[in-house]
Amino acid sequence: MVEHNTVRTTCPYCGVGCGVLATPQPDGHVTIAGDPDHPANFGRLCSKGSALGETLSLDGRLLHPEIADKRVTWDQAFDEVANRFKQTISEHGPSSVAIYGSGQLLTEDYYVANKLMKGFVGSANIDTNSRLCMASSVAGHKRAFGSDTVPGNYEDLEQADLIVLVGSNLSWCHPVLYQRIVAARTARPDMKIVLIDPRRTVSADIAEIHLPIAPDGDSALFVGLLAHLDQQGITDSDYVSAYTSGYEAALLTAEDWDIAGVAEATGLSPLSIARFYDLFARTKKVVTVYSQGVNQSAAGSDKVNAIINCHLATGRIGKPGMGPFSVTGQPNAMGGREVGGLANMLAAHMDFTPDAIDRVARFWGSGSVAQGPGLKAVDLFAAMARGEIKAVWIMATNPVDSMPEADIVRDALKACPFVVVSDMNRHTDTMELAHVRLPAAGWGEKDGTVSNSERRISRQRPFLPLPGEARPDWWIIKEVAKRLGHGAAFSYFSPGQIFAEHVALSGFENSGNRDFDLSGLSGADYETMTPVQWPVRSKPTARMFGDGKFFTLDGRARFLPIQPPPPFAPAPGTFILNTGRVRDHWHTMTRTGKAARLSAHMAEPFVEIHPADASAMGISRANLVRLSNGHGSALVRALVTDRQQRGQLFVPMHWTDQFASNGRVDALVTGKTDPVSGQPALKMAQVHAEPVGVRLYGFVVAAQKPALATDYWAMAPAHNGYRAEIALFEELANWSDFLADTFGTDAVFQSIRDERSGRRAFVLIENGRLLAALYTSPDPVLVSRQWAVDLLSETELTASIVLAGRPGADRPEGGAIVCSCMGVGINTITEAVTRHGCTSVEAVGALTRAGTNCGSCRAEIRGIVDANRLIAAE
Template sequence: MNQALTASTVKTTCPYCGVGCGVLATPQRDGSVTIAGDPDHPANFGRLCSKGSALGETLSLDGRLLHPEIADRRVTWDEALDHVANGFMSAINTFGPQSVAIYGSGQLLTEDYYLANKLMKGFIGAANIDTNSRLCMASSVAGHKRAFGSDTVPGNYEDLEQADLIVLVGSNLGWCHPVLYQRIVAARAARPDMKVVLIDPRRTVSADIADLHLPVSPDGDSALFVGLLAHLDHAGVTDSDYISAYTNGFEAALLTAEDWSVERVAVATGLAPSAITRFYDLFARTRKVVTVYSQGVNQSAAGTDKVNAIINCHLATGRIGRPGMGPFSVTGQPNAMGGREAGGLANMLAAHMDFTPEAVDRVGRFWGSANVAQGPGLKAVDLFAAMARGEIKAVWIMATNPVDSLPEADAIRAALKACPLVVVSDMNRHTDTMDLAHIRFPAAGWGEKNGTVTNSERRISRQRPFLALPGEARPDWWIIREVAKRLGHGHAFGYESPAEIFAEHVALSAFENGGSRDFDLSALMDADYETLVPVQWPVRARPTARMFGDGKFFTPDGKARFLPIQPPPPFAPAPGTFILNTGRVRDHWHTMTRTGKAARLAAHLAEPFVEIHPADANLRGIHRASLVRLSNQHGTAMVRALITDRQQRGHLFVPMHWTDQFASNGRVDALVPGKTDPVSGQPALKMAQVHAEPVAVRLYGFLVAAAKPTLTTDYWALAPATAGWRAEIAMFEEPRDWPLFLGRTFRIDTPFQSIRDERSGRRAFVLIENGKLVAALYTAPDPVLVSRQWAAGLLAEPDLTASIVLAGRPGADRPDGGAVVCACMGVGINTIIQAVTRNGCTTVEAVGALTRAGTNCGSCRAEIRGIVDANRLVAAE
């Protein structure tokens, strides 16, 4: 565990999604850290989701990179820094500045981003710095800039509570932004007339509060909103005065939209005309509408057009910049917005400036550099494609894992293997990307870093350290500074603290601005960095909670722009293939380098899976909890079948989180083609064509172990348990020598006790030493029916006997809570069922009062409601 930097409570900000929740972190004497929501932070008012609540459980030093390395050899900082600087300089001198690149992350703080951008664009003189935010919000950025002349989110979180209609488009808010979801739930409880529409191919948990779910076909949302624009005009609810005074291009946009009747929209979206009409009428007659969109909109080859189709509808009705109305992009990462502000995207300069001659000159004068990049650099997918062609000779990857997160992930791995110099700055020694690094920098992590982040509502908050830097770990800004010095730019990188960097960032935002640019922090010029409270930008003399309420935009003529949008044709997959959608689950984050340490976050969904409709599963011979092989020309994955009617026929969903560190073959982005939006460069991560077929398995298995096992079976998925590890395995052939297999898997020479049921083919193996469970393995020809939570919980039990463990199920004196439903409170499905069937609980609230399930972040409430509904009849008998 990290050494505490302070024993007092520190106000900081959560490192997960773009909600930007305030966190109170209190180090304890035993080395642990108590985590609570900050009741004073305006993003969350004390709420935290399951991931945020478990932050204290992710702070161990297990797996941390604590020293610089070159080629697997520990070296000094000077040696590593010199090696990187020499490698970059050699590439620049031989092949030019376009031969080097930086690939960053929304996990970087704004100060880190600022220095990385300044070094690359300002002094190396190339704009080849991009970020994993390209995979997240680039289409929203492009749509904003086309419509508003700037990358500006108009509204704030209060609008979600003040709206009379919330439209969720491609956003599973209940799982991906749970705190915002709960703010809407609370607002709806206070105002029952508030309506919610969910537009998503899947019936996600967010449908729990939806009055209308529209299971739109992939990319059909473009047609849906183009048709809505036409309907709004026909219904007479467009605001002609607003359109005339504050916008341009309405006639051209409407001319395109007029061709999209409800019947044509129905064909493009796969929706019933009656459902489309219901949505259109609801939108038309409700003045206060907020349209919330996220990755389902952005991660598309037509993502920018989708964004502008949504914005068109709000501009046409004047529903923007006012309380309770507007288009609202919710970001996926804690500092995706801060990275955009600092110029972390390859097509942006700095402080929200574009690559215009005037801006290049302005930034050059401010930085004191005559070598500022003159134009955009390579965007993420293009950058790695250039690397594969041999054009990128040196790359520095910071706080991200592109071998798992980029499309055509196997090709990304091959490109990095071929790159002459790969530098990675990260917390963790073992990630799929770090394993390919020539030089490894140990970076500071959350709780150790000091800086700022900006959330989805443009609110800047402080991340403050409460833990000392472990080993030789250093902040990213410090590492960048040291490399910049060695490249000969020390005069421009003499910072001694993140406060100095932030002050320069503020000054650049105000430099020759005078209100002409949206990003302006001029009122923070004299702010005390250490005591900085959460604040929304722009921060001028008068605060601005909402943008564009005055009808003034950042286009040359000050008017917003309508865009004529032509929806793409309906996507028709090849015969025999499925449409694959990817995304997040409730309790995990990106590639699990942080959440993969928390046992309770793994308890809900502990292995990669594919959601498939029952009819499709039956047609393919895929059975419940069996293994499925997904494949196409780009790669393969092997995942567990989750058969559910939440999924449409012909569609599959697989989460993005699993990597080679946690599963044998769960990297789903290996299957996604590198197709990108032509405007934003954002890849279409939501849509791939794949084949799905059952996997012939001889034996399934489930194991628990006090020490991390060595897994070499045909299929495996590893997760932490409270006092050890748990894993799912599968084998195509039964081991010929079980003692040898057990010894290699558990690295133990001691013989196991075992039992076998000859009729069913089920077996169990157990090793207990001094009453403590060392390891247990259960196998069967079919998916193993052992209670996972019960078996994993035995690792923490004293005074066990082999007979208890071999039985594979708890006795009457050991209640089995079942698979975890509520990760925050650790409540399992059996406990909830008992609350309904034995204790008469008939509502989610009653279950919560009895068991505490669903009483924290609330993202499990939809699942609890389903359990309550399914067991009411049993309770009534």
């Protein structure tokens, strides 16, 4: 039963778009649950969504406007922004200013920002971090369908007989969709899963076939599949003839790609390719799910079209359980696409054609509408570095960490004459460079809509008051627009009014010839609006293109002839670097970095490296590794694993200068982009790797945030304090000074030292409570992290307990966290197997609750069960 003060809202993380029930409590905290009535998740939440209530504190929030680091009034801030933009436009023209937005913006915020820049400033220099996420999907959709339309919906994942995951670690990056698939497969064991990914990710746990493809080998694999389908007579010639064009040209290119050629280009065995091709050919109900491994490539658009070609050739599109399916990384990447948040799009999915420019100009009542596309993200910051962009407004994103060649982006912002950042956080690597800082509302305070990966629009509703002087993004943009002289066009008083205008534009002069149409929502009650899939004309539309009608000029879907790129060969002595996400963190951790349990699983930046590569370089487990190239460097922890192929490395993209000394991995990624979409190739860079000479490793727990100034550090919140990994490249001359500087106290620490091993421990306890502890060793510190962190919650500690560095026999210790949702560690799971006879993930869950919420840890639990099964049988 839903409590009377419970608010139905939508999760602010990935593009799954899960419904959330948020219930404020009398003590100020908020309880979070999945909404069982929301059609995206039916009550499921992942570890990040479950922990949303733990990210709502005001710690680190920007609560007041600032100019040059000083608090000012909103009027002063607005006047400064408007005057500087006016002056820049007057002196250098509209193309000298830009907005860089985010999939964290709500649709209403996005709409107003896009309208201001493209409609009234007259420049299309408004792009978004969605360019880094799904721009190649947009380009592929438009080339094939004539519109940026995702054909299917989440039900297709449950109705398919074969799901092909391409460059998508669904288990960690879209866990709720993954669990929907797991549930469907449990109900229908004949369902098959294929994973196509250079890494053996945890998503391989449910796959019959894992194809460890060479980087950028996807185009060749699917071009070869098209040729195979034709040769085997599997194509639907009637469908191709009636509803498509360009098949002969696409096939002519594909015919050269036999299985031997595909094997050479992909690094896969001919047998595994043949197995996949046969499975795809003989299974009619196929959904191909793809994500960043496809999009984040210099050939991303071609990869998308190579996938779509195979579905068009077999008529497997727009029908239950069939179709290509792009899953987006951000909560409102789709909403941004809908309102024209990308530099090459107008609002309501319209392009920069003369008819569309005229239509939008008449609707907005503006004679200043931009006449052509603006600068895409990578080009925008490159232009800034050249001095061509002289004023920029960054909204709800952190490009200093997320853009490729991130150090160059940082330098460009440092050199830019005027930088405005509106965000909820005072301390981000981008916010540090702002001349003007504008405090924006955060999740739980915002009011508006978002669109998920299946074209479903949901409401985000507020359940918290606006803190300090924080305000919604749409209101901030509106106030600047008024001061720029456009008040009449921006006289909004609520997000509902903005949404109504968005709805009206979508239906304006649209007789079904444009895909994006919300005209059926005209006059709907915004406050009580329930999740709905667009287009909405007389009624919502679950699937697109089932009738064979597309949005090209001739109404036919287009095949694209795709010529795969040659196999990538890294320079001698270098590795191929792949970047991505971990299970429990989100983007640059501005939200998840606040939740202690979300850092319990992986608390510092790391590099996955194959055991043979690690051995060849003298890198042992948990050593520090330096990655470098001509663009930058990073210091990361070695995670030696055979999940990684030889010659390749994986590093997550989450860590910033706020959380680690040198973990910004996108500083190493080049600015190479897809020529069609402008999306950067974030998945592939060349780097050198070498072990780092460390004199001392250290682990820190502290009740107050320590001041870390060591050669290496990585810090994360812990329950009742902080935890940190550190490393020193030289022996310290004075430990007393180091402890005083680090922990901000002159108090005397109790300590012990093992002369033989060189290990030390320092501890400060007051009235039975742990204030600080430091463990050091010439080798990676062996102290149980979770045990040490848990000591911060104890009230009757003695120094001897802490200095021991491990629990006594009377203090059972759960070990490193495996299940973040339930806080269950590896030792607890191992004991469930070895002592209690649990021989399955389900049995472990019944005993310990591990893996019973979001399920993202189930593959790891299965690995622990398998590793200990023989012991359990004895």
